Amino acid sequence: MIDKMSRHTKKRYQAERRFKIYGLLAIMFALGFLGLMLSTIALRAIPAFTQTYIQLTVEFSAKILDVDNKRDVKQIARADFQKIIREALYAEFPAANKRQDKKHLKKLVSSEAGYHLSRDLLAAETTDLNFIGTSAAIWVKSSDDVDSFIKDFISREVDEINRRLNDQQIGWIDSLIADGKLETRFNWDFFKFADSRSPEDAGIRGAVMGSLFTLAITLMLSFPLGVFAAIYLEEYAKPGRITDFIGVNINNLAAIPSIVFGLLGLALFLNIFGMSRSSPLVGGLVLSLMTLPTVIITTRAALKSVPPSIREAALGIGASKMQTILHHVLPLAMPGALTGAIIGMARALGETAPLLMIGMVAFIADIPTNINDPATVLPVQIYIWADSPERAFESKMSAAILVLLFFLIVMNGLAVLLRRKYERRW
């Protein structure tokens, strides 16, 4: 009997241990997934931060650059700088004289290299044009295939047909490496350029600026509106059916899927109001409607936590209701409201779906300069790159995710700091 009981107890204790382990496993699974995801992305992002450059001895021949010999900067800016680079390549490898060889050879450098060269040389209005007729050793960006090869994404072992670089091209690259004419540098252009069709020129500056404009609009609209609404609901509204109705409404608004806000933006802002597609203005409007509930709910909580004695004291010494709120209650509730606003902004920063609906998904190679320019935002840029076939975009995408996560960490960290610093218990 006792034996049976102790066996039963043993079984129960085993069940107890198992149960506990299940719980721990569940948490470990979730955290392990998080760790796996972040480390995979970080590892994949590394190649995006470097870029391969090739050194070429370029001859700035007047025949190509200044056809009519007028030394006119505007005329020269339109000249075929890419051809100069091509000629330098041909000079570097004189053995490649067949048409086919030349075609392969010119694929070693970026197709945008000439454009960047001309921009660097002719940056100022009063450019010294003495370089024409001379020759110089310059570094130009390699094409993304060469870059991928250097980063070991293209393997020598693969059959030539299935490789993006043929044996001849690899031979040229090897000789460039042997001569010290090929090096890898930190890819500053990733932070300086907007999107581009060629991976070696694609950057996130345009998307970051777009995000910035969009978030600025979102903050300017949703923060005051949210705080005012919270003040009304907490301080002015008499509890009753209308107030309840508004409260329920706000809670439901918080639960609507973000894509439905995109539909609203499309139907209302684009179709009825006729605002411009893809603009940060419309994006900001949509996102501010989305973040409004977050701001209202957190600000209401912050206002609620301000003790009534503060209000009574203010009213007791003759302050009006508005003075009580603006001079005493609101300043005390401000850290809470700001925390809510930052959390709402962080969510808006990561939002993708509604912005796709209002056309922020277009390919935009220019950096937006105001809120009406067509723009894209960081998460949408990631989505756009996810659709691109080139291998190099995959690491760009991961790098863009890292930048996005960096901003999110900063914002959430700020929110935590704010809460720690100003949290008060009455």
Added chain:
Amino acid sequence: MPYTTTISIFVSLCLLVTAYFWGVKRAIATKRSQTALSTQVKFHSLPGFHGAYVAIWCAIPSLVLFVAWQTLRPNFLPQWLAQDMAGLVLLISAGILGLFFAQKRIASRFKARHKVETAFSLVMLLSSLVAVFTTFGVVVSLVFETMRFFSKVSVSEFLFGLHWSPQIALRADQVASSGSFGAVSIFAGTLLITAIAMLIAVPIGLFSAIYMSEYATPKFRTWAKPLLEILAGIPTVVYGFFAALTIAPFMRNWGFELGLEISSESAMAAGLVMGVMIIPFVSSLSDDVINAVPQTLRDGSAALGATKSETIRLVLLPAALPGIVSSVLLATSRAIGETMIVVMAAGLAANLTANPFQAVTTVTVQILTLLVGDQEFDSPKTLAAFALGFVLFLLTLGLNILALKIVNKYREKYD
């Protein structure tokens, strides 16, 4: 255009500040002249309130006029009035008129404070109504476009039709020129992915919550809980990226070795990643409700000789059940409305299947693919997106209301 916008914003701000200080100055001057005459006169409001009153009178007419001008501009105004400059002039002149009207009313008896406070409370009221208007706008735009859709496609075809191919041909003689809008396969795909996600999220979320609230040391809790919450804070596009470029290829290779046919875009990959994403929604809400069960119940159960896990299974979970069910419902509504993960990992073609290793499509994916790109607003193709959006809206709203109802109705009241 942007420059005029910037200028008009700047000018109106200048005007407002001028109006405020003008009001303050006039109030002080009036006060001085009147108190010089007799000490009996008391000024009702502080100068600041007079200033604010003038500023409000400056702002409202110009704002009203500007909005009216902006809405009438495209269709109803003559050329010379529709120009940017004309708008600017209107804006400024309305503001100045308001200013002069208001500053004339400054006097000792004038109750500027009352007026300003009323205006203030009105602004607060209007702001809180924005949320209501938004809901209203969502419902109206969805209902309106859905009605238009159903005038072209019958309700029964949409709800019960099995074939979904929204492409409408440009010419009448092309193949499949009519397009068919049977959404059953889309609903089935949504259901499949949501089910997979919930199968992952509910047990893991629930066990995490139980461990956090019952077993974990305070120290473990303080670092593990925020880490778990990070999962909810990561943008969904990141999950989509991970699902499409890491999980899906991994599963395809793995299936290939086992001899399974797994397509590169599968319901499984999307559902798995989505399940992980919503773990914190289940766990943090469940954690709260389990914590809310009073300690006396735990103590009573322990006193009867139950082990901790028995207490949890037989006492705490039944007591916390309404809260847990509602958290699961809220998480389900999240999963149904989630877009980016499924867009990137689940596939675009409608496919009526229960096989989780095949590509299926969801409501959100279809809304997105129908609407991204250029569109005309009369074709059933674009309108179908609104009909799907309406279904999505009703579904998530229904789940939320149900979740609230359950909590309110079945909540155990301890005292």
